[in-house]
Amino acid sequence: MSLKDLIAPFYVWQRAFEKPYTQRRPIEERPGAERYRGFHVNDIELCVGCGTCEAICQNHAIDMVTVEGLSPKPGDSGLRPRFDYGRCCWCALCVDICTARSLRLSNNYAWLTENPDDFRFIAGADPMSWNDSQLGYRRDDHYQLLTPERVEMPMLSPEESRASFEEVAKGYSPEQAVLEADRCVECGICVATCPAHMSVPDYIKALRQGDLERGLKLLYETNPFSSTCGRICTHRCETVCVIGLQGTPIAIRWLKRAIVDQVPDSDYKRILGDETPDNGKRVAVIGAGPGGMSAAYYLRRKGYAVIVFEAKHRAGGMLRYGVPVYRLPDNDLDKDLEYIRSLGVEVRFNTRIGSDVPFAELVENHDAVFIATGLWQPTKLRIEGEEHPRVLSGLKVLEDVAEGRHPDLGKRVAVIGGGNVAMDAARVSRRLGAEVTILYRRRVEDMPADPEEIHESQAEGCRLVTQSIPVKISEGATPDKVMITWGEAEMVADPKGGRPRPVLQEERTHTETYDCIIAAIGQAGDFSFIPPEYRDRIEISHGKIVSGDYQQTGVAKIFVGGDVANWTADAISAIEDGHHAARGIDRMLSGQAVAQA
Amino acid sequence: MHQQHSPIDLSSGKYVKLWQGPQHPGITGNMSLELAVCGDEVAECKTHVGYLHRGFEKLMERRTFIQNFTVVCRIAVPEPTFNEYLYAAAVEELAGIDVPERALWLRTFNLELMRLASYLMWLGGISASFGHGTLYQWTVTHRDYVLDLFEELTGARIYHMYIVPGGVRAGFPEGFADRARAVFDKVERILRDVETVLFSNAVFKTRSKGLGIITQDMVDRYGIVGPNARACGLKRDLRKDEPYLTYDQVDFEVVTGTASDAYERTWVRYQEMHQGLSILRQCLERMPMDGPFQARMPNVLHWEVPAGETYVKAECTRGEYGYYLVTDGSQYLRRIHVRGPSYTHAVALMEDLAVGTNLADVAGLMVSLHTYPPEIER
Numbered sequence: 001m002s003l004k005d006l007i008a009p010f011y012v013w014q015r016a017f018e019k020p021y022t023q024r025r026p027i028e029e030r031p032g033a034e035r036y037r038g039f040h041v042n043d044i045e046l047c048v049g050c051g052t053c054e055a056i057c058q059n060h061a062i063d064m065v066t067v068e069g070l071s072p073k074p075g076d077s078g079l080r081p082r083f084d085y086g087r088c089c090w091c092a093l094c095v096d097i098c099t100a101r102s103l104r105l106s107n108n109y110a111w112l113t114e115n116p117d118d119f120r121f122i123a124g125a126d127p128m129s130w131n132d133s134q135l136g137y138r139r140d141d142h143y144q145l146l147t148p149e150r151v152e153m154p155m156l157s158p159e160e161s162r163a164s165f166e167e168v169a170k171g172y173s174p175e176q177a178v179l180e181a182d183r184c185v186e187c188g189i190c191v192a193t194c195p196a197h198m199s200v201p202d203y204i205k206a207l208r209q210g211d212l213e214r215g216l217k218l219l220y221e222t223n224p225f226s227s228t229c230g231r232i233c234t235h236r237c238e239t240v241c242v243i244g245l246q247g248t249p250i251a252i253r254w255l256k257r258a259i260v261d262q263v264p265d266s267d268y269k270r271i272l273g274d275e276t277p278d279n280g281k282r283v284a285v286i287g288a289g290p291g292g293m294s295a296a297y298y299l300r301r302k303g304y305a306v307i308v309f310e311a312k313h314r315a316g317g318m319l320r321y322g323v324p325v326y327r328l329p330d331n332d333l334d335k336d337l338e339y340i341r342s343l344g345v346e347v348r349f350n351t352r353i354g355s356d357v358p359f360a361e362l363v364e365n366h367d368a369v370f371i372a373t374g375l376w377q378p379t380k381l382r383i384e385g386e387e388h389p390r391v392l393s394g395l396k397v398l399e400d401v402a403e404g405r406h407p408d409l410g411k412r413v414a415v416i417g418g419g420n421v422a423m424d425a426a427r428v429s430r431r432l433g434a435e436v437t438i439l440y441r442r443r444v445e446d447m448p449a450d451p452e453e454i455h456e457s458q459a460e461g462c463r464l465v466t467q468s469i470p471v472k473i474s475e476g477a478t479p480d481k482v483m484i485t486w487g488e489a490e491m492v493a494d495p496k497g498g499r500p501r502p503v504l505q506e507e508r509t510h511t512e513t514y515d516c517i518i519a520a521i522g523q524a525g526d527f528s529f530i531p532p533e534y535r536d537r538i539e540i541s542h543g544k545i546v547s548g549d550y551q552q553t554g555v556a557k558i559f560v561g562g563d564v565a566n567w568t569a570d571a572i573s574a575i576e577d578g579h580h581a582a583r584g585i586d587r588m589l590s591g592q593a594v595a596q597a
Numbered sequence: 598m599h600q601q602h603s604p605i606d607l608s609s610g611k612y613v614k615l616w617q618g619p620q621h622p623g624i625t626g627n628m629s630l631e632l633a634v635c636g637d638e639v640a641e642c643k644t645h646v647g648y649l650h651r652g653f654e655k656l657m658e659r660r661t662f663i664q665n666f667t668v669v670c671r672i673a674v675p676e677p678t679f680n681e682y683l684y685a686a687a688v689e690e691l692a693g694i695d696v697p698e699r700a701l702w703l704r705t706f707n708l709e710l711m712r713l714a715s716y717l718m719w720l721g722g723i724s725a726s727f728g729h730g731t732l733y734q735w736t737v738t739h740r741d742y743v744l745d746l747f748e749e750l751t752g753a754r755i756y757h758m759y760i761v762p763g764g765v766r767a768g769f770p771e772g773f774a775d776r777a778r779a780v781f782d783k784v785e786r787i788l789r790d791v792e793t794v795l796f797s798n799a800v801f802k803t804r805s806k807g808l809g810i811i812t813q814d815m816v817d818r819y820g821i822v823g824p825n826a827r828a829c830g831l832k833r834d835l836r837k838d839e840p841y842l843t844y845d846q847v848d849f850e851v852v853t854g855t856a857s858d859a860y861e862r863t864w865v866r867y868q869e870m871h872q873g874l875s876i877l878r879q880c881l882e883r884m885p886m887d888g889p890f891q892a893r894m895p896n897v898l899h900w901e902v903p904a905g906e907t908y909v910k911a912e913c914t915r916g917e918y919g920y921y922l923v924t925d926g927s928q929y930l931r932r933i934h935v936r937g938p939s940y941t942h943a944v945a946l947m948e949d950l951a952v953g954t955n956l957a958d959v960a961g962l963m964v965s966l967h968t969y970p971p972e973i974e975r
Contacts, residue, residue, distance in 0.1 A: 005799040009729075009800070011790065033752070034770060035749065035752040056663065056664070105752075137752045140768070143764075144891070146897075182896045185898055186898070
C-alpha cells in the first residue's frame with residue numbers, strides 16, 4: 001500500500017463544488033424526448049375505428065367504444081379506442097399498427113389525478129391536457145408492421161388484351177393469393193360496406209390458412225356468385241379497406257376469385273352439401289340473372305321448389321349479355337349457375353312472362369314470386385337523327401358479341417356514355433378492330449364506370465373525350481357512314497350543392513364521321529309484363545319497383561330485387577336482394593311477419 | 598475452492614444463522630443468502646431464489662411473436678436490450694428473416710450502449726458495496742446521461758422496446774450522433790476520476806484483493822462466463838469467438854486478468870467500459886446513416902413462425918446470454934427458455950465463494966460476480 005492509496009480517495013472533494021445534476025421538480029420540468037413514449041393521442045377524425053390497436057395490444061389495455069357526438073362516415077366503425085392505464089405498458093405497438101396513422105404518443109409522462117377511473121380514457125375525445133402536444137412517439141416512415149403494397153394481379157398487356165377476348169386478369173397463383181391474404185388485418189370494416197355483408201375477413205383468413213373448403217362455405221353463406229363476383233364485383237369493400245388508408249387496399253375481389261378458382265366444381269356438392277328435401281312449397285322467379293338465381297339458390301337451400309323463367313336461351317342475365325367474356329368468361333359464370341341448377345333449381349329458358357306465361361297465372365300457381373327482370377331497355381339519346389341505322393345500342397352490341405355474332409362496326413366507332421356498358425362497348429369494338437372514341441358529357445371523376453374499366457379502356461387505346469355533349473346525328477357521305485355533331489361542355493356548379501352540371505357551349509361544336517355510333521347512356525326496365533290489375537298495388541317509382549322489408553312489394557306474395565328495384569344496379573346488390581327476398585319469402589311462407597315493426 | 602465447514606451444528610452455539618436478502622442493497626434484485634456465520638466469518642452459504650414470481654417464459658407462450666418483444670425487456674431490468682436482441686435474433690432465424698445492414702449496426706450500437714449503462718450502474722454498486730457511496734452517485738448520474746440517449750433514440754429510458762423482430766423501430770434522430778459523442782466524452786472523464794478514487798484506494802484494495810478467487814478449474818465446473826471468467830485469464834468473449842451483428846467489423850481486444858479476485862473483476866470491467874466507448878465511437882463512424890432498418894415482415898397480427906428450434910447467444914455484461922426457442926408453426930411459441938449467466942454465478946458459485954469470507958464482504962463479493970436475480974427467475 002502506498003501513500004497514494006491513502007490520499008487518492010479524497011479526490012472526490014474535487015467534484016463537491018460542481019453544479020448538481022439533479023432536476024428540482026416541480027420547480028423545473030423536464031419534458032420527455034421528442035420520441036418519448038408518453039400518453040396516447042388519437043386524431044379522432046382520422047381514426048376509422050378499425051380496432052387493429054385493440055387486436056395487437058398484449059395487455060388488453062384497449063377497448064373499442066362508442067363516442068358521444070361522433071357521426072361516423074362510411075368506412076368508419078364509429079368506435080374509438082379507450083385506453084386503460086391500469087394495463088398499458090406504453091409499448092406503442094398500437095401506434096405502429098394503426099392503419100389510419102391517427103394514433104401516436106405524446107411526450108407527456110406525468111399525470112396526477114384523484115380519481116382512478118380517470119385513467120381509463122378515450123384518447124382524442126376526452127379532454128386530456130396533452131391532446132395538443134406535438135412531440136412524442138409516432139411510427140417512423142420507414143418502419144411498418146403491415147404491408148401497404150398489394151400483390152400485383154397478373155394481367156394481359158394492353159397489346160395482348162385488345163387483340164383477343166381472352167380474360168384480361170389472369171388470377172393469382174395460390175402463393176400470390178396467400179401473400180395478399182396475409183395483408184388483411186381482419187378489422188371487418190368491409191363487411192358493413194359490402195351490400196351482401198360477406199364475411200370477408202373470415203374467408204380471407206381461410207384462404208391464408210389454406211382451408212379452401214371453409215373459404216368456399218363462407219362465400220356461399222352470402223353469395224352463390226362467388227366465381228362471378230371474384231371477377232367483376234364493383235368491390236365497394238375495397239374502397240373502405242383500412243389498408244388503403246396508407247397503401248393499396250386488400251384485393252378482396254381477387255382473393256374471392258382465388259378461393260373459387262382453386263376448388264373444382266365437382267367438389268362443390270361434397271363441400272356445400274347436396275340438395276335439400278322439398279318442403280312442398282313452390283316459388284317462381286322471373287329472370288335468371290344474379291338476383292333471380294341468388295334467390296333461387298337460397299330458396300332451394302330451404303327446400304322450396306324453384307322455377308326460374310328466363311326469356312333468353314341462356315342464364316346469367318346481364319352477367320352473360322352485359323359483361324364481355326374478357327372480364328367474365330362464360331365458363332366461370334357457368335360454374336356458379338350450374339351449381340345452383342344442380343341443386344334442383346329448374347330454369348325454363350325462352351319463356352317470357354307476359355307473352356309466354358301470363359303474370360297472373362304465375363302468381364296464381366306459386367306460393368311466392370320473385371321479380372328480377374333487370375334493365376334491358378336502352379335509354380334514348382333524345383337528339384335529332386338517332387334513328388339512323390348506324391346508331392346501335394351498347395347493350396345490343398354486347399349481346400351480339402356474347403352470342404358469338406360479331407357485329408359489323410366498321411373501322412371508326414364512337415361510343416357515347418361513361419358507364420360500364422359504354423366502357424365494355426368501347427373495349428369490345430377495340431377487339432373487333434375499330435378505332436374507338438368515347439364521348440362523355442361530364443369529367444373523368446364523374447364517370448360511373450369502375451376506375452379500372454376506364455383505365456383499361458384507355459390502355460387498350462380508346463380515345464376518351466370528356467365534357468362532350470352529342471347534339472345531332474346526321475347522314476354520312478355514304479350509307480355506311482354516320483356523322484355526329486357534339487359540343488364542348490363547361491361544368492357549372494349546382495347552386496343547390498348537387499354535382500356540377502355540364503352546360504353545352506354552342507359556339508364550340510365539332511362534327512365527326514364514324515362507321516357507327518354506339519349509344520350507351522343507360523338502361524331502363526320494362527314492366528309491361530305486369531298486368532293492370534296488379535299495377536295499383538305494385539308501385540313503380542322513377543323506373544324502379546318499390547319494395548319494403550325483405551324486398552316485398554305491395555302484393556304480399558310478390559317480391560322484387562336486382563336492377564329493377566335497387567339504385568346501385570350492380571351484381572352484388574342484386575345477389576343480396578335475392579338472398580334477402582329468399583329470407584322474406586321463407587318468413588312469409590312459414591308464417592312469420594315479413595314487415596318489420 | 599474453500600473447505601466446507603461441516604457439519605454446521607447450530608445448537609453448538611458456535612454459529613449464528615443470518616439472512617441477507619431478499620431485500621438488501623448488496624443483492625441486485627430479489628434473492629437471499631442464508632448464511633451461517635462463525636464470528637464474522639461465513640461458514641456456510643445457501644442461496645435462495647423464488648421471490649419474484651414472474652413466469653415470463655410461460656407468459657410468452659400465450660403472446661404472439663410481435664407482442665413478446667414488449668415482454669422480453671423485462672426479464673433483466675438493467676439490461677433489456679440484450680433480451681430484445683436475442684429474442685429478435687431467434688425469431689428471425691426461425692422465420693428466415695434477413696435484417697438489413699443498417700439495423701445490424703444500430704443493434705450493435707444499442708447493445709454496447711446498454712453495456713455501458715449497465716456497467717456504470719454496476720461500478721456504482723461495487724463502489725458502494727465497499728463503502729464508496731460518492732462513486733455510486735457519480736456513475737449512476739452518468740448512467741442517466743446514457744439513458745437520456747436511450748430515451749432520445751428509442752422513446753424510453755429503461756424498457757426501450759427498440760429492437761424488434763425484423764430490425765429496429767427507428768434510425769438516429771437529427772444530431773443524435775454528436776450528442777452521443779458528447780456523452781461518451783463525459784463518461785470517459787468520470788471514469789478517469791473513478792479510476793483515481795477506486796483503484797488507488799487503500800480500503801477498496803485491502804478488501805477486494807483476494808476476495809472470491811475463482812480458479813481456472815472452477816470455470817467449466819460452474820459454467821462461469823463473461824468478465825468472471827476473463828478475470829482469471831480465459832480469453833472468452835462471444836463477440837470475438839462467434840461474432841454476431843457487426844462485431845467482426847469493429848476493432849477491440851478481449852480484456853483478461855490474472856488474479857481472478859473481486860478487484861481483478863472490477864478492473865476487467867472497468868477496462869471493458871473504455872473498450873465499449875471505443876466500440877460505440879467506431880459504430881458512429883462506420884454505420885450507414887441511410888437505408889432500410891427493417892426487413893419486409895409478414896403481417897404480425899397473425900404471424901406464424903415455421904416449426905423449429907434454435908439457441909442464440911450474445912455476450913452481455915455478465916457473459917453468455919442465451920435464448921432457446923421452440924416453435925410449432927403456430928402463432929405462438931411452443932417453448933422459450935432464457936439462460937442468463939446469473940443462474941450459475943448467483944446460485945451455485947456464490948455458495949462456494951462465500952465460505953470463509955468476512956461477513957462484511959459478502960455484499961461486495963456478490964456484486965463482484967455481477968448477477969441479476971430477475972434473469973434467474975424468468
